[in-house]
Amino acid sequence: xxxxxxxxxxxxxxxxxxxxxxxxxxxxxxxxxxxxPKEAPKAAKPEPAAAAPVVTQQGPDAVGIAHQxxxxxxxxxxxxxxxxxxxxxxxxNGARNLVFSDGIAGARVMVIGEAPGREEDQQGKxxxxxxxxxxxxxxxxxxxxxxxAENPIYITNxxxxxxxxxxxxxxxxxxxxxxxxxxxxxLANPDFLVLMGNHSCQALLGRKGITKMRGQWDExxxxxxxxxxxxxxxxxxxxxxxxxxxxxxSLKDRLRG
Numbered sequence: 001x002x003x004x005x006x007x008x009x010x011x012x013x014x015x016x017x018x019x020x021x022x023x024x025x026x027x028x029x030x031x032x033x034x035x036x037p038k039e040a041p042k043a044a045k046p047e048p049a050a051a052a053p054v055v056t057q058q059g060p061d062a063v064g065i066a067h068q069x070x071x072x073x074x075x076x077x078x079x080x081x082x083x084x085x086x087x088x089x090x091x092x093n094g095a096r097n098l099v100f101s102d103g104i105a106g107a108r109v110m111v112i113g114e115a116p117g118r119e120e121d122q123q124g125k126x127x128x129x130x131x132x133x134x135x136x137x138x139x140x141x142x143x144x145x146x147x148x149a150e151n152p153i154y155i156t157n158x159x160x161x162x163x164x165x166x167x168x169x170x171x172x173x174x175x176x177x178x179x180x181x182x183x184x185x186x187l188a189n190p191d192f193l194v195l196m197g198n199h200s201c202q203a204l205l206g207r208k209g210i211t212k213m214r215g216q217w218d219e220x221x222x223x224x225x226x227x228x229x230x231x232x233x234x235x236x237x238x239x240x241x242x243x244x245x246x247x248x249x250s251l252k253d254r255l256r257g
Contacts, residue, residue, distance in 0.1 A: 063176050069085070070082060076105055079183055080098070083100070091163055097122070099126050101155060102125045102155045104146070104152035106154070106188065108190055109255070110154045111193075112194065112196060113126055113158070113197065114158050115161075115163055126155045131231035158199060169199055178203060181204075196231070197210055210229060214244075215246060224254065
């Protein structure tokens with residue numbers, strides 16, 4: 001059936017519908033969108049859930065092996081040798097030296113940092129770069145030091161090998177080296193621990209947030225432990241040295257007690 005509308009009339013009607021908001025054409029057969037279908041469509045049958053994969057341990061139990069080696073060490077030299085022989089931490093492959101400790105073993109204060117940096121890796125000693133120089137100045141202010149005859153300190157790290165590009169320690173790296181650190185603390189037997197920075201607190205206290213934790217005494221392996229701002233942080237944020245000084249005075253007060 002031919003339409004009785006001429007072109008111009010049909011176009012005018014179309015333009016009028018567009019102005020009213022029409023945005024699509026209709027079909028030849030009308031659709032009743034209010035009609036209830038005779039039979040509701042059946043829901044698609046869900047696919048059976050795939051069975052959870054069985055996770056099996058791959059490779060050796062690095063933490064268990066570390067625990068055995070650490071407990072077998074009878075002194076600090078034996079512990080250092082055990083750490084050097086531990087083959088399961090990949091950091092060892094990219095580091096120049098094992099950074100074990102510095103200062104005087106048996107000191108009343110044991111400082112624990114996170115991991116060696118470039119200069120520490122080169123010299124095989126913890127805290128020897130700019131942060132180490134600030135650390136020495138901080139403890140000298142309360143009449144202590146790594147070479148102090150009467151009031152020495154003893155220094156180590158959570159990790160003995162430098163992470164590539166000084167990246168943050170990974171949880172598995174910390175986990176496998178923690179048995180060595182626990183044994184290190186037992187053998188050095190300090191009266192007080194100073195936990196320098198977030199990663200040291202995370203490893204030994206199980207939490208971070210050093211700006212809130214600093215200055216609040218806690219306990220690690222039966223030893224009183226004081227979280228402090230890392231010297232590297234203080235180099236970036238000199239205004240925080242006031243808080244570090246307050247923490248040093250808190251430590252000094254404990255040492256007098």
